[in-house]
Structure formats: C-alpha cells, structure tokens
Amino acid sequence: MTSEYDLTIVGGGPVGMFAAFYAGMRNAKVQLLESLPELGGQVQALYPEKMIHDIAGYPAIRARDLVAQLTAQMSQFPIDVQLNRAVTDVTGTMGDFTVTTSDGTTSKSKAIIVATGSGAFQPRKLAVDNAAQFEGQQLFYHIPSLAQFKDQVVLVAGGGDSAIDMALMLEPVAKKVYIMHRREQFRGMEHSVDLLKASSVTIKTPFLIKALEKQANGQLNLTMKEVRGTAEEQLAVDSLLVNYGFIADNKVIRNWQVTPTMTHRLITVDTQMNTDIPGIAAIGDTVTYPGKLGLIASGFGEAPNAVNQLMMQLYPERRSPLHSTTLFEKRAH
Ligand SMILES: Cc1cc2nc3c(=O)[nH]c(=O)nc-3n(C[C@H](O)[C@H](O)[C@H](O)COP(=O)(O)OP(=O)(O)OC[C@H]3O[C@@H](n4cnc5c(N)ncnc54)[C@H](O)[C@@H]3O)c2cc1C
Structure with missing residues (x-):
C-alpha cells in the first residue's frame, strides 16, 4: 500500500x-x-x-x-x-x-x-427584502462575541432554545434585550422559558419582522407586525439577532x-x-x-x-x- x-x-x-x-x-x-x-x-x-x-x-x-x-x-x-x-x-x-x-x-x-x-x-435567513445589507453590521445570525453587544439595545428573533439562550446570554451585557417570537408559546425547554420569564428580557409575541430601516442616529428601526392580526409596532435597536434555525x-x-x-x-x-x-x-x-x-x-x-x-x-x-x-x-x- x-x-x-x-x-x-x-x-x-x-x-x-x-x-x-x-x-x-x-x-x-x-x-x-x-x-x-x-x-x-x-x-x-x-x-x-x-x-x-x-x-x-x-x-x-x-x-x-x-x-x-x-x-x-x-x-x-x-x-x-x-x-x-x-x-x-x-x-x-x-x-x-x-x-x-x-x-x-x-x-x-x-x-x-x-x-x-x-x-x-447555514442559518435560515430573515425574509425581509433589504436584510442582506445589514448583515454583519447590525443583523447577526449568531453571537460572534458577547462583548460587541455591550450596552446596546438588542432584539433576538426566534422562539427555540438557542434564541432563548441568546437572549439570556445578552441580558447581563446589553443595555436592554427584547425577544420576539411569532407564536405566543416558546419552543424552548420549560426551564429555559422559566428563566426567560424571570429575566429582564422583554417578550414580544406573536410578532414577525416586516421591515428594517436605518435611522439617522444609526439605529435600526424594526417594524414588527402582529401574526394573524393588523397591529404594528416600531422598535429602534442597535442590533438584531435572528435565530430561526x-x-x-x-x-x-x-x-x-x-x-x-x-x-x-x-x-x-x-x-x-x-x-x-x-x-x-x-x-x-x-x-x-x-x-x-x-x-x-x-x-x-x-x-x-x-x-x-x-x-x-x-x-x-x-x-x-x-x-x-x-x-x-x-x-x-
Ligand atoms: C444551536 C445549537 C446548540 C447545540 N447545543 C448542544 C449541546 O448543548 N450539547 C450537545 O451535545 N450538542 C449540542 N448541539 C448539537 C451539536 O452541536 C452537534 O451534535 C455536533 O456539532 C455534531 O458534531 P459533528 O462533528 O458531528 O458535526 P458538525 O459540528 O456539524 O461539524 C461537521 C463539520 O464538517 C464540515 N463539512 C461538511 N461537509 C464537508 C465536506 N464535504 N468536506 C469537508 N468538511 C465538511 C462542516 O463544515 C463542519 O465543520 C447543538 C446544536 C446547535 C445547532
């Protein structure tokens, strides 16, 4: 041989x-x-x-x-x-x-x-037309380093264990953390969901991201639309973390x-x-x-x-x- x-x-x-x-x-x-x-x-x-x-x-x-x-x-x-x-x-x-x-x-x-x-x-991407232009700047599909989100306003989109993990990891580092999911119920394990509910993370359900727009102050403005409803909410964040699997x-x-x-x-x-x-x-x-x-x-x-x-x-x-x-x-x- x-x-x-x-x-x-x-x-x-x-x-x-x-x-x-x-x-x-x-x-x-x-x-x-x-x-x-x-x-x-x-x-x-x-x-x-x-x-x-x-x-x-x-x-x-x-x-x-x-x-x-x-x-x-x-x-x-x-x-x-x-x-x-x-x-x-x-x-x-x-x-x-x-x-x-x-x-x-x-x-x-x-x-x-x-x-x-x-x-x-590869991560399942956010289905919003202009999403690609923010990728790696203000839109992330994983946490490259926690330190980069220090003192930021961050929204995590997703309802599974890893989205909840992300939100809980960011909580002590970021200024404010939101988590948004398209269903009322999270898919994560009961223990993680309990930790999330006991944390300072603000939960937004049932919402989807409809549009992204860069504001004059550099923040990203998210338009969130209620799933199966007509309500819309605006939220300005420094970073958006998407965890859709x-x-x-x-x-x-x-x-x-x-x-x-x-x-x-x-x-x-x-x-x-x-x-x-x-x-x-x-x-x-x-x-x-x-x-x-x-x-x-x-x-x-x-x-x-x-x-x-x-x-x-x-x-x-x-x-x-x-x-x-x-x-x-x-x-x-
Ligand atoms: C969010 C998340 C959280 C998880 N948490 C846990 C946990 O807490 N505990 C746990 O036990 N497991 C966890 N898992 C699962 C765990 O990560 C996997 O079981 C583990 O990574 C599998 O290892 P692997 O080496 O088989 O495959 P992978 O980690 O997928 O590595 C395979 C590698 O092969 C490379 N590759 C693919 N095709 C080719 C090719 N043709 N040529 C050369 N290279 C190639 C890929 O680039 C990749 O680097 C988690 C998974 C995810 C997604």
Missing part, C-alpha cells in the same frame, strides 16, 4: 476533531479536511458563546472553549489539518481511496471517516463517486460505524442508527469505535487498545 494517509477524516467539527486525536493515539497518519475556515463545526460557527452542560467531565463549558480544548488535545499528534477544503469527491476502494477537495487537490488515503455533521450548514445540506457527499448509502439524508452505519462501503466509516451528526442521538457526547463515543475498527482492518497485526495510558506508553517507546 502506498497511500499518503492511513485515515482521512472529512469534517472538522467536534466529532471529527476527537476522531483525529484518537487516530493520532493509534499512530495513524491522519489528515483532517474541513470546508470552513475554522475548526469546531456547529459548536464554533453557530454558538461559540453558548454554555454546554452535557460534555462528560465538564459541569459547564463555553462552546468556543470546548473547541480550544479539542484543538489542544489534537495538537499532541502531527495531524495534517487542512482548512477551507471541502471534500468534493472520493473514488477508489479500501486501501487506495483518492480524495479530491474543492481547490482541486487530491490525496491518497487507505480509509476514510466521514464526520460532516449535517453537511454544509439552520438549513443543512449533505449534497456534496451525495455527489461523491463512492458514496455511502443514506436514509433521510443521513449515512446508515452499523454498530462499528461502518457504512456500506468497505473502508469508509461515518460518525457524529451525519449518521443514523437505531437510538442515534444528535449530541456531541454520542459522537465522541462513536469516534474511537470507528478509528479502532478501521485500524484493525488496515493493520490486523496491531492489537486493539484498551486504555489511553497504554497508547501513550506505546508512543513513548
């Missing part, structure tokens, strides 16, 4: 990053290919400031700090991390796959782990010449994370199996499973490891 890499991990979200670290522990030659300009997947791109409470060993950790920890963990090994490189095609068979990326580069890999999450994702697309993978079978746009895997293509495993949000949970913790469990079983197939003479200590000891010798 003359492949450049033992393992190619497609997707640098938390699950792909942990898989890369684990593959490093197994002394695999690994490349990690990520289509975005930064690692961390949804965690970094969509909710960097959110606190995550269900990562083993951390009572609570800020999303961006989790990505930093994963980066540090991964950096213990010489992982070949390549950003801004979407994998656009895969050809070949186990032991000799050719991986093509969006910039036309090709590389050889003996096996592949697909960790593409829900694919290339995300649209994800795994189209790229479906165009690969060698592409695993999918069910409802998710890759079907067995209990060892094998797809139906020998040598291609899949992990994280991109997979489905009975009982699959779309959680970071679930993906973290799937990563060693995929790495170990692929390494067993590539190097049957190497014994499967039990604990990290034995792997680190082996590397030291």
Whole structure:
C-alpha cells in the first residue's frame, strides 16, 4: 500500500476533531479536511458563546472553549489539518481511496471517516427584502462575541432554545434585550422559558419582522407586525439577532463517486460505524442508527469505535487498545 494517509477524516467539527486525536493515539497518519475556515463545526460557527452542560467531565463549558480544548488535545499528534477544503469527491476502494477537495487537490488515503455533521450548514435567513445589507453590521445570525453587544439595545428573533439562550446570554451585557417570537408559546425547554420569564428580557409575541430601516442616529428601526392580526409596532435597536434555525445540506457527499448509502439524508452505519462501503466509516451528526442521538457526547463515543475498527482492518497485526495510558506508553517507546 502506498497511500499518503492511513485515515482521512472529512469534517472538522467536534466529532471529527476527537476522531483525529484518537487516530493520532493509534499512530495513524491522519489528515483532517474541513470546508470552513475554522475548526469546531456547529459548536464554533453557530454558538461559540453558548454554555454546554452535557460534555462528560465538564459541569459547564463555553462552546468556543470546548473547541480550544479539542484543538489542544489534537495538537499532541502531527495531524495534517487542512482548512477551507471541502471534500468534493472520493473514488477508489479500501486501501487506495483518492480524495479530491474543492481547490482541486487530491490525496491518497487507505480509509476514510466521514464526520460532516449535517453537511454544509447555514442559518435560515430573515425574509425581509433589504436584510442582506445589514448583515454583519447590525443583523447577526449568531453571537460572534458577547462583548460587541455591550450596552446596546438588542432584539433576538426566534422562539427555540438557542434564541432563548441568546437572549439570556445578552441580558447581563446589553443595555436592554427584547425577544420576539411569532407564536405566543416558546419552543424552548420549560426551564429555559422559566428563566426567560424571570429575566429582564422583554417578550414580544406573536410578532414577525416586516421591515428594517436605518435611522439617522444609526439605529435600526424594526417594524414588527402582529401574526394573524393588523397591529404594528416600531422598535429602534442597535442590533438584531435572528435565530430561526439552520438549513443543512449533505449534497456534496451525495455527489461523491463512492458514496455511502443514506436514509433521510443521513449515512446508515452499523454498530462499528461502518457504512456500506468497505473502508469508509461515518460518525457524529451525519449518521443514523437505531437510538442515534444528535449530541456531541454520542459522537465522541462513536469516534474511537470507528478509528479502532478501521485500524484493525488496515493493520490486523496491531492489537486493539484498551486504555489511553497504554497508547501513550506505546508512543513513548
Ligand atoms: C444551536 C445549537 C446548540 C447545540 N447545543 C448542544 C449541546 O448543548 N450539547 C450537545 O451535545 N450538542 C449540542 N448541539 C448539537 C451539536 O452541536 C452537534 O451534535 C455536533 O456539532 C455534531 O458534531 P459533528 O462533528 O458531528 O458535526 P458538525 O459540528 O456539524 O461539524 C461537521 C463539520 O464538517 C464540515 N463539512 C461538511 N461537509 C464537508 C465536506 N464535504 N468536506 C469537508 N468538511 C465538511 C462542516 O463544515 C463542519 O465543520 C447543538 C446544536 C446547535 C445547532
């Protein structure tokens, strides 16, 4: 076998990053290919400031700090991390796959782990004609940094957990926070809704944003229209944060010449994370199996499973490891 890499991990979200670290522990030659300009997947791109409470060993950790920890963990090994490189095609068979990326580069890999999450994702945009002109200035789809909203008047549009999280995160930083939802009832978990109601955040329901207009003083004037009613309200804000969910697309993978079978746009895997293509495993949000949970913790469990079983197939003479200590000891010798 003359492949450049033992393992190619497609997707640098938390699950792909942990898989890369684990593959490093197994002394695999690994490349990690990520289509975005930064690692961390949804965690970094969509909710960097959110606190995550269900990562083993951390009572609570800020999303961006989790990505930093994963980066540090991964950096213990010489992982070949390549950003801004979407994998656009895969050809070949186990032991000799050719991986093509969006910039036309090709590389050889003996096996592949697909960790593409829900694919290339983007926020569901605000459907107001001139919205695009305010994007990144006064209209945001995630919180790039809490500090930038210090002492501002902010309206969060959306009714799910992450919209409520956004409003509660902004409350101690901003001068005034509003949350607007098109229904009377919020979709967030009861506990979050209770926190919201007990907070100083002013709730505006059931409203939709009808128009945006920049005022002479630089503020953004929002025209809010009552859903199924005629009432309208004006509100001047410094920033508008829209959280209407995300649209994800795994189209790229479906165009690969060698592409695993999918069910409802998710890759079907067995209990060892094998797809139906020998040598291609899949992990994280991109997979489905009975009982699959779309959680970071679930993906973290799937990563060693995929790495170990692929390494067993590539190097049957190497014994499967039990604990990290034995792997680190082996590397030291
Ligand atoms: C608002 C929100 C809050 C959440 N809160 C929690 C929480 O509190 N706890 C929890 O456990 N989970 C939470 N989740 C879910 C969690 O973020 C996901 O389960 C997790 O991100 C899945 O990780 P992943 O690595 O499988 O996929 P992703 O994070 O989606 O990463 C996949 C990566 O693959 C890249 N990619 C896609 N296609 C290609 C390609 N062709 N080539 C190269 N790269 C590609 C993408 O750019 C992306 O970076 C939340 C999700 C959202 C949206």
